[in-house]
Each structure stands twice: as C-alpha cells, then as structure tokens.
Amino acid sequence: NAGVTQTPKFQVLKTGQSMTLQCAQDMNHEYMSWYRQDPGMGLRLIHYSVGAGITDQGEVPNGYNVSRSTTEDFPLRLLSAAPSQTSVYFCASSYSRKFGSYNSPLHFGNGTRLTVT
Amino acid sequence: AQSVAQPEDQVNVAEGNPLTVKCTYSVSGNPYLFWYVQYPNRGLQFLLKYITGDNLVKGSYGFEAEFNKSQTSFHLKKPSALVSDSALYFCAVRGGYSTLTFGKGTMLLVSP
Numbered sequence: 001n002a003g004v005t006q007t008p009k010f011q012v013l014k015t016g017q018s019m020t021l022q023c024a025q026d027m028n029h030e031y032m033s034w035y036r037q038d039p040g041m042g043l044r045l046i047h048y049s050v051g052a053g054i055t056d057q058g059e060v061p062n063g064y065n066v067s068r069s070t071t072e073d074f075p076l077r078l079l080s081a082a083p084s085q086t087s088v089y090f091c092a093s094s095y096s097r098k099f100g101s102y103n104s105p106l107h108f109g110n111g112t113r114l115t116v117t
Numbered sequence: 118a119q120s121v122a123q124p125e126d127q128v129n130v131a132e133g134n135p136l137t138v139k140c141t142y143s144v145s146g147n148p149y150l151f152w153y154v155q156y157p158n159r160g161l162q163f164l165l166k167y168i169t170g171d172n173l174v175k176g177s178y179g180f181e182a183e184f185n186k187s188q189t190s191f192h193l194k195k196p197s198a199l200v201s202d203s204a205l206y207f208c209a210v211r212g213g214y215s216t217l218t219f220g221k222g223t224m225l226l227v228s229p
C-alpha cells in the first residue's frame with residue numbers, strides 16, 4: 001500500500017517557469033489537499049478537493065491551480081513560478097471530508113521541495 | 118475563523134522525563150483537535166485526535182493529550198520521553214467543514 005505519493009521530491013525552477021507537482025493516492029480517499037510548509041509559518045492550505053470534479057480554495061491559493069479529474073490524482077500547477085513560492089509542498093488525503101467523524105485523519109505524502117530562483 | 122497557537126518554538130527535555138507540548142485553539146462550535154508529528158524530510162504523521170468524550174486522549178507511541186475546554190487548550194504529553202521522540206510537532210483544529218488549520222509547530226528535542 002503506497003499511500004500518498006508525491007513527485008518530484010526536489011525541483012528547481014527559474015522565475016516565470018511553470019510546472020506541475022504530482023500527487024496520487026491509492027486508498028480511495030474522497031478528500032485531497034495541498035499544503036505548503038514554510039519556516040515559522042506552519043502548514044498553510046493552498047487548495048483542496050472533496051471529490052472528483054470538486055475543488056476549492058484554501059488559505060493561500062494565489063499563483064496555484066488544481067484539478068481533480070479522478071479520485072486518485074490531485075496535481076498542483078504553478079503557472080508562473082515566483083521566488084515567494086519557494087517552499088516544501090505536501091499533499092494530504094483523507095477518507096472523509098469530515099476528518100475525525102469517520103476516524104479519518106489526514107495522510108501525508110513525503111513532500112516536494114521547490115526552489116524558485 | 119479558527120486558529121491554533123503553539124507558544125513554544127522549541128521544547129527541551131531529558132530522556133526519561135515527562136514532556137508537555139502546549140497548544141491552544143480558537144474555533145466556533147465544537148472543537149475537533151489533532152496532533153501530528155513530522156520527522157526530518159518526511160510528511161506529517163497522525164498521533165491522536167479529540168472529537169468528543171474523555172478529556173484525556175491516548176494516541177500512538179505512548180503520547181496522550183489533555184483537552185481543557187475552559188482554557189481552550191489541547192496539550193500533548195508523554196510520561197517518559199525518548200530520544201527518538203525528537204521531532205516537529207503540530208497541533209491542528211478542524212475549521213470549516215473540509216479544512217484543518219495547523220499551528221506553527223514546536224520542535225521537541227530530547228537529550229540522552
């Protein structure tokens with residue numbers, strides 16, 4: 001059982017370049033989300049999805065796009081990278097959008113470390 | 118809007134001693150509270166949660182947390198710390214229907 005898989009593990013971009021961070025889960029989870037982790041800032045929610053075809057914005061959505069065409073995949077797109085997007089990105093999924101109600105904590109991937117120069 | 122405060126950036130404790138990592142929260146309605154741990158170069162791992170019921174919640178690796186509604190706190194505790202407990206700990210609260218809000222994290226360092 002692979003859980004939540006993120007690719008790539010590391011990426012360096014130049015300002016203005018675009019890229020897609022991949023996230024896949026094999027647990028048939030309904031809920032998927034993207035967080036960024038910055039020193040002293042904790043984790044901040046970028047976008048989330050409560051099912052295929054349904055996405056919504058989190059706390060810091062600007063500069064990022066998402067889509068959810070399948071239950072398994074939830075890619076995060078940076079259309080024009082900026083140095084402020086240098087961060088570690090985590091994808092997380094849960095069986096249910098209700099989290100604790102169904103004993104369904106978030107399961108995290110191991111992260112993508114992105115540097116924008 | 119919901120929020121979580123972890124007032125200590127770092128907690129130092131000697132192996133074998135009890136440890137406490139503090140967390141306070143603010144949320145409208147009933148609180149759904151969580152603790153996660155992050156080891157270097159890894160994603161977060163779920164430790165325990167409080168949804169309802171007993172104020173003392175037991176979780177993985179011998180950790181427990183005490184919910185105090187009047188003080189709006191959810192402190193993480195362990196009776197006897199291990200060096201291997203050294204990691205970054207995050208408290209989180211369920212905010213909107215589909216979101217979790219995390220604190221800034223507390224680094225726990227357990228010395229031999």
